[in-house]
Amino acid sequence: MACGAGSGRGTMRCMETPAETFTHDEFLLTRWTFADGAPLRAVIEASGAHLADWVFWATGGYSDEDAATFLRLTNKNWETGRAYDYAIRVDGSIAGGIGVMTRDGGVEIGYWLGHASTGRGLVSRAVSLLAADAFRRGAGYVEIKHDELNTRSGAIPARLGFTMVRKETADEDRAPACTGVNHVWRLTAS
Numbered sequence: 001m002a003c004g005a006g007s008g009r010g011t012m013r014c015m016e017t018p019a020e021t022f023t024h025d026e027f028l029l030t031r032w033t034f035a036d037g038a039p040l041r042a043v044i045e046a047s048g049a050h051l052a053d054w055v056f057w058a059t060g061g062y063s064d065e066d067a068a069t070f071l072r073l074t075n076k077n078w079e080t081g082r083a084y085d086y087a088i089r090v091d092g093s094i095a096g097g098i099g100v101m102t103r104d105g106g107v108e109i110g111y112w113l114g115h116a117s118t119g120r121g122l123v124s125r126a127v128s129l130l131a132a133d134a135f136r137r138g139a140g141y142v143e144i145k146h147d148e149l150n151t152r153s154g155a156i157p158a159r160l161g162f163t164m165v166r167k168e169t170a171d172e173d174r175a176p177a178c179t180g181v182n183h184v185w186r187l188t189a190s
């Protein structure tokens, strides 16, 4: 069980900690380990502008130190309940990443894929799986946010029956292809 303290962004009412592994016929979701640094960097570096244009953390390259910093942060986030990040693995290799971030009364899900792993429904199905798990654990809603120009990202919540509920100014650094205006999609527990 992991509970945030206080209220507002990054906090939540007490919810069960999710499983560290989810199994699907075509992929696995696994909690990142410190051994993932080199393959993580390789997938991100091989993806070039596909990632660098849209996610600020891949803009300007991705070093071994970047990977190590991420792996330390995600490990800490698991311990505090702030966020639960998973590698998306296909046949043992890293295809991408997906994270469930704790929000007040619900969760937000974020994702990325290596360029070679797009177009196969991996993220749509991973989101579906993690959203169902979040509702089972007591989340009142699941949100997905993406830049208004990132239509590939927006197609995922649309495909899964989310509703676009608002636009807002992004609160993180802006990647080159982004306008800084996010579309926010929401699915509520029913």
Ligand SMILES: CC(C)(COP(=O)(O)OP(=O)(O)OC[C@H]1O[C@@H](n2cnc3c(N)ncnc32)[C@H](O)[C@@H]1OP(=O)(O)O)[C@@H](O)C(=O)NCCC(=O)NCCS
Residues within 6 Å of the ligand: 050, 051, 054, 055, 111, 112, 113, 114, 117, 118, 119, 120, 121, 122, 123, 124, 125, 145, 146, 147, 150, 152, 153, 156
């Ligand atoms: C956003 C991103 C993850 C979307 O990747 P994607 O491959 O389009 O998403 P999915 O893995 O869900 O695959 C969907 C595609 O697989 C197809 N597909 C095949 N089998 C499928 C299945 N069983 N279920 C759902 N879709 C399936 C869909 O029809 C769709 O194809 P289309 O592109 O021809 O419409 C990817 O473009 C990316 O990593 N972008 C850069 C990082 C980024 O922008 N992250 C989000 C920041 S907000």
